[in-house]
Amino acid sequence: NNMVVSVVSGTKTASWTFTNEQMIQGSTLILTNDNGQWDTVNSILNDLTEFTATVTGETSEDDVQFTYQLEIKVRVTANPL
Numbered sequence: 001n002n003m004v005v006s007v008v009s010g011t012k013t014a015s016w017t018f019t020n021e022q023m024i025q026g027s028t029l030i031l032t033n034d035n036g037q038w039d040t041v042n043s044i045l046n047d048l049t050e051f052t053a054t055v056t057g058e059t060s061e062d063d064v065q066f067t068y069q070l071e072i073k074v075r076v077t078a079n080p081l
Contacts, residue, residue, distance in 0.1 A: 003057030005031060005070070007041050009049050014040040018057075023066070045074055 003023075006015040014037035018029060033039065044051050053070045 001058040001060060003055065005029070006054050006056075007037075007044060007051055007072075008054070009044040009047065009051035012040055012044050012047075014038070014044070041072065045072070 001020055003018045003021055004015055005018075006013060008014075016029075016031050016037060021027075021029070031037065053072075055066070055068050055070075
C-alpha cells in the first residue's frame, strides 16, 4: 500500500511516497529533500500563490479515519525601504 503526501501549485509539485508504512496513533513521517522536494516547496512559497497540500493512500482496514497535520515553517526577512 502506498501513501503520497503532495504540495502542489500550478505546474509545481513536491511529493513524497511511503510504501507499506504502518500508521498508528501519533505516527510521524519525515519528509526529506532526497529528490529536491523542499526546494520545490520553497519555490512555491516564493511565488506567493495559493497551494494545496494533500495526503492520499490506501488502507487494509475498513472504517478508518485519519487526521493529518502538515506544518510548513518559513522565515521572512524584511528589507527596509
